[in-house]
Amino acid sequence: ESPTEVIVPIDAVFYPHNEIDVMFLVNPETVGQYTGLKDRNGIKIFEGDILLENMFTRFEKKSIVVFKGGAFAYTDIEYMKYWHAFADLEYGKPSKWFEVIGNIYDNPELLEVRNE
Secondary structure, eight states, rough: OOOOOOOTTTEEEEEEEESTTTTTEEEGGGGOOOOEEOOSSSSSEEEHHHHHEETTTTTTEEEEEETTTTEEEEEETTEEEOOOOOGGGGTTTTHHEEEEEETTTTTTTGOOOOOO
């Protein structure tokens, strides 16, 4: 059996799978950098992720992760005005206060703000 010939665009980015000969074409605009942090379920937090933030037991809000001012930060989706650097939190707190619920590329519906 002969190998399959594939024509690849010059600006293509491939994401290697766990097998050497399997790769997936990805849109480079949707690739987010890993923050080095994990959420309360052990899921890695990436730039572009949408987080459910629960710092206080009675208060939940959605936030997005960005790289701003030389640091990873998050902001409330509803206001998008104030940015909070993860570095300002005590070490380990994201694993208690945040849950990854999607990302801005695959789940844009999560960015909708409800006016109740």
